[in-house]
Amino acid sequence: MSKRDYYEVLGVARNAGDDELKKAYRRCAMKHHPDRNPGDAAAEAAFKECKEAYEVLSDAGRRRMYDQHGHAAFEHGMGGNGGGFGHADMGDIFGDIFGNIFGGGMGGGRGPRRGADIGYVMELSLEEAVGGIEKTIEVPTLDACDSCDGSGSADGKLETCSTCQGRGQVRFQRGIFSMQQACPHCGGRGQTIANPCGDCHGQGRIEDTKTLQVKIPAGVDNGDRIRLSGEGEAGPSGSPPGDLYVDVRVREHDIFKREGDDLHCEVPIRISQAALGDTIRVPTLDGEVELRIPAETQTGKLFRLRDKGVKSVRSRRPGDLYCEVVVETPVNLTAQQRELLEQFEGTFVGEGARKHSPRSSTFLDGVKGVWDRMKSS
Structure with a gap:
């Protein structure tokens, strides 16, 4: 039986552009795909026919030959392939059109993945958080193996991965869609280790404890996070390392409570001071300052000391200190x-x-x- 014209198969004009060809092929493939037509020999034949048509017309050189000679261009050795399509990966054609529906496949990026990010919780006093500090920390991690410089190979020799044939990706079918992902055997590298390193057993990484100096900027608050680029786990087989994230936790203070960039504290005074008025000394993070208590001050009265709070790590503007007066009832009275x-x-x-x-x-x-x-x- 003679073959149908490829343009007729896809239902496009002879001057159709690449985008129009892709859309036409997608419609044809989805309509006739065997997964949607189980046991239908006619649908299977139509599916193969539209794949064959798209393979020729999507290639500029073969389309030019087809336009000049028709189907004869691929018979009797013309086109350099004896009329077959064995040199082409039909899955690649299908994946190129449908892969982007799922964001380019599942983990389809080629190449080894970077090392994992790791986290470290650093506890600080309020004074350390407000003033800034540099601290030494020890972090358990996976570090690059010194014996093989992180390659995982004892002699530096690599072999082509037998699973993906060096492509770094494997392709599989899910319903009517062709998906791709990094090769699970070689991790997307396309190569495997011929002679694994004896120290890291081919992993390129060993368990280690990393000692680091971490500079905490002044004004950090509870929940802030500091990123140290490249200080996470080493990547497999020499790939880039991850990052280290230092999460700040500020311990409760005996006197002050922080709210944003402001500080709050309670100031106890005697009943006589509240009634008659007085000048007292109150603590701040910079030392003691004087606070005037007017006569007839009631408990709960709030006094604001400007710029005696925390200098923000972001705006660098200091907050305020709010002192709440608490009139204290005297205890342990003498007879007098x-x-x-x-x-x-x-x-x-x-x-x-x-x-x-x-x-x-x-x-x-x-x-x-x-x-x-x-x-x-």
């Missing part, structure tokens, strides 16, 4: 102190006492209002 307090308490009598305790008066008035409403209901 107790007597003086009793005398002082004795002065709060009658209606005149209300003006000395505004919050208590407001509270008592509120309670009285609740009782009155309950009685009238």
Whole structure:
């Protein structure tokens, strides 16, 4: 039976461009693919026919010969192949069109993969995080083997991989789509080791502990991450190493609590200081500073000390320090102190006492209002 015209097979005009040919082949292949037409001999024949047509028309040289001589161009030795298509990988044609549907296949990139990234958690005090510090760390990792310089080969000799035939990729069929991925035997290198290194057993890597100096910039916060490029695990067979990620964890401080670039702390004062006012000294990360407490200060009063917080690692602008006053009840009183307090308490009598305790008066008035409403209901 005579062959159909290749342009007719794909349903395109004779001046069709490459993109049009690909779209036509995709439609034809999806329609007649054996996986979609199990047991249908006619569909299988049509599928082979459209593959053959696309192989010729997608190649500029063979398309030119076909346009001049038709099917005869590939018969009786014309075209240098005796009319066959054995020199071409039909899977490659199919994969070129459909592979990009899944992002170019599954792991289709050629070449060995880089080494794995590793993580390290570094605990810092608040002072270390705010001021910056350089620390020495030890990280268990896979390092390049010194005996074979990370190649995995004792003598440097390599062989062509028998699984992928040196291509570094293997192709397989999934439904109607042709997929490709890095060769599992050679890891995408296309070559295997003829004489493995005795120290690393051909892996190119050995377990080791790496000692590193890590510089922590001033102003880092809990959860920040520092990347050290190329300090991760060595890649297999001499491929590039991964990275080391240092995750910062800041321990809780005895006095200060950090919120962004601001610091917060509680400042206890005596009842006499709160009532009469005073100037006290409060701690900061730069040393003590004076804080003036005005008379009649109530517990919970917030005082702001500008630029006494943390200098941000990003903006480099310092935050503020917020001091919350807590009026402390005296304990372990002496007889004299107790007597003086009793005398002082004795002065709060009658209606005149209300003006000395505004919050208590407001509270008592509120309670009285609740009782009155309950009685009238």
